[in-house]
Amino acid sequence: MKEDLIPQISQKIEKVLKKEKLKVSVLPQEFIEKTNAGKHRYFSVCKTKKGKKRVFYARIQKNKDAAKKVRKEAIFAILLQRKKFQKKIPFLKFLPKYYKGKIEKDFEWIEREFIKEKPIGDNELLNKKLTKKQISEICEFLWLLSKTNVSSLEKIPLEEFPFKNYKEILYPLRSLKEKRILNKKDLSLAENFLKENIAIFKREHKYFSHGDFNLGNIIFTQKGLKVIDWESMEINNFAYDIAYLFCHLWQAKKWQRRYLIERYLDKVSETKKEVFKILFRGDLLFLLEGGFFAKPKEIKTSQLKERRNFFAKAIKASLRGFEKILFV
Numbered sequence: 001m002k003e004d005l006i007p008q009i010s011q012k013i014e015k016v017l018k019k020e021k022l023k024v025s026v027l028p029q030e031f032i033e034k035t036n037a038g039k040h041r042y043f044s045v046c047k048t049k050k051g052k053k054r055v056f057y058a059r060i061q062k063n064k065d066a067a068k069k070v071r072k073e074a075i076f077a078i079l080l081q082r083k084k085f086q087k088k089i090p091f092l093k094f095l096p097k098y099y100k101g102k103i104e105k106d107f108e109w110i111e112r113e114f115i116k117e118k119p120i121g122d123n124e125l126l127n128k129k130l131t132k133k134q135i136s137e138i139c140e141f142l143w144l145l146s147k148t149n150v151s152s153l154e155k156i157p158l159e160e161f162p163f164k165n166y167k168e169i170l171y172p173l174r175s176l177k178e179k180r181i182l183n184k185k186d187l188s189l190a191e192n193f194l195k196e197n198i199a200i201f202k203r204e205h206k207y208f209s210h211g212d213f214n215l216g217n218i219i220f221t222q223k224g225l226k227v228i229d230w231e232s233m234e235i236n237n238f239a240y241d242i243a244y245l246f247c248h249l250w251q252a253k254k255w256q257r258r259y260l261i262e263r264y265l266d267k268v269s270e271t272k273k274e275v276f277k278i279l280f281r282g283d284l285l286f287l288l289e290g291g292f293f294a295k296p297k298e299i300k301t302s303q304l305k306e307r308r309n310f311f312a313k314a315i316k317a318s319l320r321g322f323e324k325i326l327f328v
Contacts (some may be wrong), residue, residue, distance in 0.1 A: 028060070053114035056110070161211075
């Protein structure tokens with residue numbers, strides 16, 4: 001909506017582009033008109049004075065949520081210019097190169113590396129085949145992500161994923177029972193799972209998380225995996241991102257989802273394996289029940305039944321034990 005836009009944002013962005021000597025493929029005003037002012041940030045491929053391709057994006061909406069998101073990634077981009085900070089990022093090799101980030105008076109902007117390869121999908125729509133090697137790279141990234149010292153990111157305004165979401169898992173499950181997707185036994189299993197494990201979720205709520213690890217943010221280049229779009233980074237448990245990806249891989253082959261979990265477990269220490277299995281089950285329950293009736297715009301109406309069938313099977317498997325999930 002145009003009323004959500006920052007006043008004179010097109011002119012402000014164009015002023016930055018002129019100062020940075022960047023020639024964009026889509027002007028800010030064109031982008032706003034094309035998207036009907038529905039995006040929280042402007043995005044365009046651009047060229048430097050020397051003709052090198054870059055990606056430029058800047059916040060265009062004035063709402064608080066948009067400001068929080070883009071500001072986080074802009075600060076991340078600024079910090080990544082410092083070698084001292086780079087040494088604190090275990091997963092650095094999986095990041096695109098950030099050239100600049102800046103916080104202006106009423107908006108933020110970022111300039112980063114242009115990656116010619118396309119993501120493996122569009123949010124939930126899987127467009128490319130995943131090989132074992134690629135899945136292993138994803139697991140390495142997620143494992144290194146969990147090794148990040150959160151205190152080293154203190155300058156980034158990270159928020160905690162709302163812990164109450166785990167405590168309130170039962171409410172949406174009850175609505176699924178009312179619609180006869182789940183039964184009384186399923187609810188009983190959920191109640192027992194929460195009662196026995198909620199303390200573990202509270203204890204493990206302390207890791208750095210990408211927060212939006214969907215198919216559109218995963219790119220495989222000739223040099224390997226690159227993970228983009230860090231505006232949803234937050235504090236959560238270390239199983240959340242892989243659970244998030246698992247849910248988005250409902251179109252993938254069963255062996256690919258199983259391989260993802262098994263390869264990640266290979267990297268986890270023996271003392272953390274059982275913890276991971278509990279967290280993964282709870283994360284799946286939260287994500288699957290919350291997205292059960294969603295209608296992602298990239299998914300055809302004819303595919304929704306297949307999606308819901310997968311979600312229902314995965315919820316039931318999560319309630320019955322970690323091993324059951326491997327065969328969904």
